[in-house]
Amino acid sequence: MSFFRALRVYPSPVELIVIYEKTIIEPVFKLIMDLTQLDVKHRIEAYYDFFPPKRMNVSIEVRETTPGQPARQVLVVNKDFAAGEVIYKELPVVTALDADLQTKGTYCSQCLRAIKPELSLQLPKDTSTTAFHLTYCSKACMLASKKQSQSLLFTLDPPLPPEIPSAPPAPVAQEARREAQTKFADYIKKSGKSVPLLVARFIARQVQGETQKLVQATSPSAHPPSTEDDYTDAESRSEKYVLADHLERLRYLEMVPSKEETDLLVSVLRTALPGLEEFITTEKYATLSGKMAYNAFGVSYGGGRNDKPEPTFRPEDVEKTRTPYGTQRQIGSALYTLSSYLTHSCKPSARPSFASGTAEISIIADKDLKKGDVLTIAFVDVTQHTDESVVECRRRRRFELARGWRFSCGCERCVEEGNTMTVEEKANSSDDQKDESKVEDAVKNYARGQAAAAQAEEQGINID
Ligand SMILES: [Zn+2]
Ligand SMILES: [Zn+2]
Known part of the structure; x- marks a missing residue:
């Protein structure tokens, strides 16, 4: 034993x-x-x-969503909902403001709340960083951000909690740490991408979770479990499932991030505490980036913004986020554990909303739902614009889906509209189809739970 x-x-x-x-x-x-x-x-x-906890009103089930395609995990409602009702609310695991807003001071870097200019002078200032200055709407957000990732990634604060004895770092080590952080911060600002920051913050949260576990193991009485009603905490408290368990089950896009990007983060971790860089390998960084790219939502409220700079990347390199309001209208991106299981439909049964004016997502029924119905949302803008025909709208959204998530949409609306297309229209859209099927192969389902279930079935084990 x-x-x-x-x-x-x-x-x-x-x-x-x-x-x-x-x-x-x-x-x-x-x-x-x-x-x-x-x-x-x-x-x-x-x-x-x-997972998910009962109070979220949904379950994860395996269903066939597109005829002819393998069954996949979807979210199903556990009770009836009327159109307009909130099905569940969820806090993000990590957030990142869009690149042009990160250091502008107009939005909170932690909860993405808008900051009134007249208030900005009274806000708590984080003076512990030189690399990456962020603004917070409150002391609570500042503390949460520092605890989750900011301290580790962009300050010279000790990487370990005070309960774990460690020798004070040598000045030369501190200098190396500062340099690594500055380089990484410069890269984030220059790249204009959100994924590297989401990945870095996710890894930092993981490190933080691990060190907290160490503290609890050495002096359990000093840290009674938090009573916060936040299920990620509730689960890390049970120590059964940690962030990594949630993330490893999510689908991801196959990506090849630049070596520079991976190396910059590796050196931020290594200079904070030798050994921490073990949290990241080239392969793991690529997978994490792919998970962020596939699952991140675009956060926008109050109609979204219309001053986001036009992307300067090649169109295929522009980051896409799940949002029916358009990535161009968002202020930032956020990753959620449960909402990552939401699947796309061009005729969705629900919609995301950020009615609280923060990155807390609410999933709202778009029509009356019966217990057992599948929850779907639109990953892209699926409304038919005034200057578009039905066929053009279909082509636009399917193209965006193929580009952003690499799948060919097989939803009810796409099928119906496809059936009514003329021969000529079909011929015109066949090029899109080819593109879509090529990229479809690249989408990987990394649901280990499913794999285990399939294996158990093979061995004749009933795990119901
Ligand atoms: Zn805030
Ligand atoms: Zn569709």
């Missing part, structure tokens, strides 16, 4: 397994491995018993 327990908590289990293999007698080694396998299997399978 001691060997098994040690394996569960040891930071590099593979290394430990190798040692066990060489030192422990075979029957005992086999027993440890069997126990470990059972443990892993149980963890994977139990995930959807805990």
Whole structure:
């Protein structure tokens, strides 16, 4: 049991397994491995018993959404809703203001709330950074931001909580840290992209979660579990599922981020605390970037903005976010664990709303919903513009979907409208189709839960 327990908590289990293999007698080694396998299997399978929490009013189910395509995970409502009702609200895991707004001081960097210019002088100032100056709407947002990521990424604050004893860093190490942070901040400002910042903040939150676990392990009484009604906290509290467990189940786009980008973040982590860079490998950075790109929502409220600078990238490199109001109208991007499971339809049953004037997302029924109905939203603007024909609107949105999420939309509306197209219209749109199917292959479903379920089925195990 001691060997098994040690394996569960040891930071590099593979290394430990190798040692066990060489030192422990075979029957005992086999027993440890069997126990470990059972443990892993149980963890994977139990995930959807805990997530989403009951109060969110939805479940994750596997359904066939497009005829002829493999079934996939969707969100299903657990009770009836009338059109206009809020189905659930969710706080983001990470947010990032659009590049042109990051250091402007007009929006809160943490919750994305608009800041009234006359108030900006009274706002809390974070003086601990030279690399990346952010504005916050409140002290609570400043503290949350520092705790989650800002301290680690863009300040010289100690990377470990005070409960964990560590030697004060040498001045030369601090200088290296400052330099790495400045380079990374410059890159973020210059690149104009949100994904690198979302990824960096996500990793920082993960690091923070791990160090908190360490603190709790060393002095549990010093840190009673928080009673905050926030399910990400609730789950990390149970220590069963952490952010990484949520994220690893999400779909992602295959991406090849620049080596420069990965190296910059690696050096920010390494100079903060040698060893932290182990949180990121080239492959992991690519996957995380792909997850942000596939799942991030565009945050906009009050009709959105119309002063976002026109993108200077090649059209295929422009970041897309899920928003029926248009990425060009958003003030920032945000990633949500549950809402990432929402699937697209050009005739959606729900819509995202940011009625609180922050990055808290509300999912609102667009029509009357019956218990068991699938929740869908529009990832892009699906309204037919006044200067567009039905066919043009169809082509525009399908093109945006293929470009942003690399799938060919098989929703009811696309099929219906496709059936009424003339031969000539069909011929014209066949080029789009080709493009769409080419990219479809690149979309990977990384739902380990599903894979485990399929495997269990193969082995004849009933996991219902
Ligand atoms: Zn705020
Ligand atoms: Zn469609």
